[in-house]
Amino acid sequence: MKLSKIACALVAAITLGLAACGGDGGENDAASAPPAGSTPGEGMGGATLADFRTSLNLQELMAHVIDYNAFEVWHRQGWIIGDDVVELFPTDDDGWIAAENAARTVAEASNLLLLPGRPLDDDRAWVDFAHQLHDAAMLAGDMAEKKDKDAFFNAGTDMYRACRGCHQRYIANVDGPPAADPMKPLEGRQAPPPPNQ
Numbered sequence: 001m002k003l004s005k006i007a008c009a010l011v012a013a014i015t016l017g018l019a020a021c022g023g024d025g026g027e028n029d030a031a032s033a034p035p036a037g038s039t040p041g042e043g044m045g046g047a048t049l050a051d052f053r054t055s056l057n058l059q060e061l062m063a064h065v066i067d068y069n070a071f072e073v074w075h076r077q078g079w080i081i082g083d084d085v086v087e088l089f090p091t092d093d094d095g096w097i098a099a100e101n102a103a104r105t106v107a108e109a110s111n112l113l114l115l116p117g118r119p120l121d122d123d124r125a126w127v128d129f130a131h132q133l134h135d136a137a138m139l140a141g142d143m144a145e146k147k148d149k150d151a152f153f154n155a156g157t158d159m160y161r162a163c164r165g166c167h168q169r170y171i172a173n174v175d176g177p178p179a180a181d182p183m184k185p186l187e188g189r190q191a192p193p194p195p196n197q
């Protein structure tokens with residue numbers, strides 16, 4: 001086959017390929033219809049509230065997403081004070097990036113607490129705790145980006161307060177004995193050592 005014929009065949013193949021998979025409005029590329037009875041929210045593209053797929057229940061979301069990523073933050077901050085003071089903070093760029101990634105994940109995941117079916121009541125307190133977690137986690141992310149150890153540590157404590165606050169209000173018996181709270185203690189995380197240590 002001459003070169004020009006090969007080129008021609010290639011063009012034809014590509015054109016055919018485009019026609020087959022291009023956006024020609026055929027039935028194969030039709031977009032899904034919104035779930036019956038729901039209308040797209042403002043700024044949500046074509047998505048409606050009924051489109052969120054909240055496969056995890058709240059307990060699973062906590063364990064696999066929120067708690068997991070919060071500990072990716074907390075394990076990277078604080079001091080263990082014994083005979084020597086051991087710092088838990090990242091010591092290189094990769095470590096700080098990992099800390100920031102985890103904090104940003106918690107911040108975004110706080111929105112998942114507000115998806116349909118997740119809030120335990122219609123009280124704004126639930127929303128406020130989710131926002132408190134968001135803001136603390138964003139601050140932790142910002143401070144990890146700046147590698148500001150003290151501010152990163154304090155933001156981590158604020159995250160912990162948001163978790164505890166919500167648990168105290170929404171989990172039965174949490175204001176009873178401490179054992180009822182599902183949160184693991186923040187092991188090894190202690191207040192900053194005095195400056196001369």
Ligand code: HEC
Pocket residue numbers: 058059060062063066067070106113120126127129130133159160162163164166167170171182183184
């Ligand atoms: C807006 C409220 C709210 C916030 C904020 C919140 N939680 Fe929870 N969490 C709950 C509720 C409610 C449960 C109980 C869920 C259940 O058992 O059905 C729970 C359960 C848990 C559990 C137990 C999961 C299990 O396997 O039983 C852990 C762990 C947890 N949360 C960690 C955290 C951490 C860590 C944070 C903060 C970084 C946090 N939570 C923030 C409401 C919240």
